[in-house]
Amino acid sequence: MTNLASITIPAYKMDQLSTAIDKINRKANKINNGGISIVSCDTFYKTITDDGRNIKVQFANLVIAGTIPNVAGWKIAAIIDHSNELDLVHAYSEIPESYRDRGSFCDHCNTMRKRNKTIILVNDNNEYKQVGSTCLNDFTNQSTNGVLGYLESINDLIDHYGDDNTDINPVYYTYPIEFVIAAAINIIHNYGFTKSSDENYSTGIISTKSRMIDYFTSNNSILQDQYNNLINVPDIDNVVANVISWINNNTSKTEFIINLQSMMQFTGLKPNHFGYIAGAVVSYNKSVSDTIKNKITYNNEYVGNIKDRMIFTVKLLNIHSIDGYYGTTFIHTFIDDKNHNIIWFASKDCGYNVGDQFNMKATIKDHKEYKGIKQTVINRPTF
């Protein structure tokens, strides 16, 4: 195998490139050649500014390698295209400098005339020949059409993708999976979770999906400022990894989970996937919460006396948000270290992840029973 090209393409074009490689390899197969393949692929992200919007786009650095065919003991070292103002050399191996400026001379018929293409050949004795494409069958005493067709299609592929960096079609913008999940986590912490079907612009209720789309694509500076000042969840990379593994290891066969599992295989996510990701974060939090709840038996007593201010050691069980006329209420449910049920009706999120354990100092506001469970309602917590 010889390295034929190093190219950089937007990741969304990988499928298209693979299809083109398959097509070339069918030609290779007809001439009993091993064909070409991608031998190395490193991805990276780059921020592209398009129409005022900053978009993170995934790119891939690729190396394409292949086996260059031999004809009658000669290896094809290069094809030179003379049809433009300047000769274009497609070299498959090193060629002597002198062969780059011989014009369209043919060593077979020993003539210099206008030719579209010449082929540079090399044999095992390191002897070079330049042969016009129309003389090649004669020179090698065999049909070389298949071989030339195969090499031409490799050249076309490299020319097509070689300088493709800036050609990004907005329809194909995709966002890295990890970034999308992290955005969903932070947005839900800051604004609560709102289903798309509950969205109502006239009352200012914006769905989590719409906020995520704004977060990635808006060029509105007020919105961008808001999103730049989101509460950042501690240890978010870890939470993102847990969400991904919760999706991948989920055994329920619902369409929601099956679609999410497919999305985790994508190179990036499009805005129409964002609602699924927001839903996944909420379902993941619920599963963490259910796992803890299944292991505990509530200590069905109240804590302290109303108006006491005291330190609680708690584990966060759940944050449920409700959009109302006066904004969003974040209902926090905790259990303390003695398994008492503790509730906080808050105007903002505590910033912790479901399952986190921590101390907080808070005032006991009320004692009330809900569905048979004695709840200690707190307010003004400091963490």
Ligand SMILES: [Zn+2]
């Ligand atoms: Zn010739």
